[in-house]
Amino acid sequence: MVNFAIFSNKGSTLLSHIKIVLVETTHPGNIGAVARAMKNMKINNLWLVAPKSFPSAEATARASGADDVLAAATVCESLQEAVADCQLVVGASARSRAISWPEITPRACAEKVVINKPEQSVAIVFGRENSGLKNHELDLCHFLLRIPCNTEYSSLNIAAAVQVVCYELFVATGLQQTTLRVGDKGESPLATVAEMESFYTHLYEALADIGFMHPDKSKSIMRRLRRIYNRIQLDTKELDILRGILRMSQDNQKSK
Amino acid sequence: MVNFAIFSNKGSTLLSHIKIVLVETTHPGNIGAVARAMKNMKINNLWLVAPKSFPSAEATARASGADDVLAAATVCESLQEAVADCQLVVGASARSRAISWPEITPRACAEKVVINKPEQSVAIVFGRENSGLKNHELDLCHFLLRIPCNTEYSSLNIAAAVQVVCYELFVATGLQQTTLRVGDKGESPLATVAEMESFYTHLYEALADIGFMHPDKSKSIMRRLRRIYNRIQLDTKELDILRGILRMSQDNQKSK
Structure with a gap:
């Protein structure tokens, strides 16, 4: 059994170079749910590009204890501004594009971001609930992140998508420890x-x-x-x- | 790049032996969000043990197009009833227990359920939003599923937890294509x-x-x-x- 608790301290450092960027989110409840999903996985750096309503009581309610992430969130006017200091920008999208962008899965993204090059500053960008990212925003992205899913029903809730991506990033911090295994404490030894x-x-x-x-x-x-x-x-x-x-x-x- | 679209048709068959069971869910919105998270990953079999309010307009709204999963959901009175026909029962839990139960991660669970023994009937059980599963319910579980996360803020929203687990199951249907195991011939079926x-x-x-x-x-x-x-x-x-x-x-x- 892998004891993930041992990764927790290291995790915060390993993931502090990552920001989650939400572009023109419509429902404040979703912003709160995203904050919760991030904090569950030790990712705290949230940027909001032109949110429709923020701060809001609904966001705080859905954040359910992750209001510190909301309070520390940076609000700005354009995606360009949000990702200006980043070395790698990954745009999450369910839509197929006329121009095919280089794509990665959340797992490959986590490998790239946490394991292979943990020193780069990274933005993972999530578009509008209904229409995703616009082409001029995609132009800022190095990769398109696509979550494996049912092709006939592929639109994840934005907080659910953030949860999956942050989960993969967090799991990668554990793998980065070279999959250290610790025996369950307090358990009796296995029989010989x-x-x-x-x-x-x-x-x-x-x-x-x-x-x-x-x-x-x-x-x-x-x-x-x-x-x-x-x-x-x-x-x-x-x-x-x-x-x-x-x-x-x-x-x-x-x-x- | 792995093209996940190719797994989509096979996926529905590979995952049809899995049911998601929610025990005494309080917020109908969460039930809807769970249905959406499931359908995103081609898992359609939802069981509700004594939900506080179901059906409900809020559940349907949050299901956002996955109302077919809600309409087909089975409501029952006890967890025992919901899992009676299952050969493997996995209980999701964030709580630490006095008696430590054998634990698995969502990835190990997906490997066990989709790759190693795809013929068994499986229930993955999610407890109450605030208090999880009771001990007598855990007694019905073979494994405790624990999602790797921030130990200082470990309570995922129930739909977010379902999303992570179903995502891992779906990803495993892709992996299964390359590591397909032939079922042990001549073996007796697993006990229910x-x-x-x-x-x-x-x-x-x-x-x-x-x-x-x-x-x-x-x-x-x-x-x-x-x-x-x-x-x-x-x-x-x-x-x-x-x-x-x-x-x-x-x-x-x-x-x-």
Whole structure:
């Protein structure tokens, strides 16, 4: 099990070079939901290009605790202004274009932005809810980001799209740690082969005691049972419980 | 560049064995947003356990064209009912638990569900907006799904969480095209939740018969045993063997 908590401190640094830019968002609720989606993934830098209504109570309500992201958001008049200091600009879009733009998926984008070149300053731009980005805005973008989805119903809610993209960026900060794995704290260690063998011997005896082991079938039954219990990778605490059951069953037999 | 459009037709078949289950959702807008998030990723099977308000105009508005998913949704009274026919149940949760459940990430879940064993029927369960899933509901789950995120602000909007999970499932249908695994021939089908519940009832009785169940400990012991056996995903043949052992143990008790 990968423990993502260990990435959390590093994550904020790894993602601080990324800004999310919303262009002419119509519904203030969406701005709030975007702020929440960003903060969930440790991305805090929000730019709003000519929002229809901001600040707004509806945005704050939907931000649901990510109001610090809203409060720190920068409002500006044009996309050009928002991305002026950026080295890489990625425009999210569901629309097909007459001129085909170089496209990347969110995962490839995360790899590019977080893993390959974490030092560049990056903007990921989301267009209007209904009409996306205009061509002159796309001209500012290095890549078009396309989220894999149902081609017959491809328009994600803007906050849902931001969630997917930020999620991939956050996951990439974990991968960047070279997929470090930490054992679950407080868990008992996994049983060793020797402990499992001793369990199987005990299991065989207990099953024989209750008359479950026909001589001609015992081998194949034990093989099946091994297959079951090996597949689980029992920890020592779990093994203790199962052996407790076997002991209790045997004690019962003896008292007959 | 991967062209995801080519996966779209196959996707609907690959994902038709998956249902999304929402437990006691409070805000109808969230139900609509979930339907949209699902349909964006070609997942159409929605179950609602005791929703506070459904159908509702707010749900339909937020579904934004995914009202067919809402119209086809199944409403039921308990999670048990919703997952009775499922072979794998994954519960989404942000909360830490006293007993740690086996956890998987959305990506590992998608690999398990779409790539490794695409023939099993699967439920992915999302709890209440404020309080998630209760322990007795978690008992029905094989795995806890945890979305990697900011540990200091970890509560995703429910539709955002569904979006991330369905996105990973959809992306996996693309990956599945290249890593297609042939199902294990001659294997028995995996046990359903209903079959496992019946096994747990039987297990409890057999353990009580041999005196293993102290009244004050039985609950936590049963929870630990569930954790063990849910983790394995028993097939029906294996379940037969284990139930045969329980029956034999009980017959022995009676003959005392």
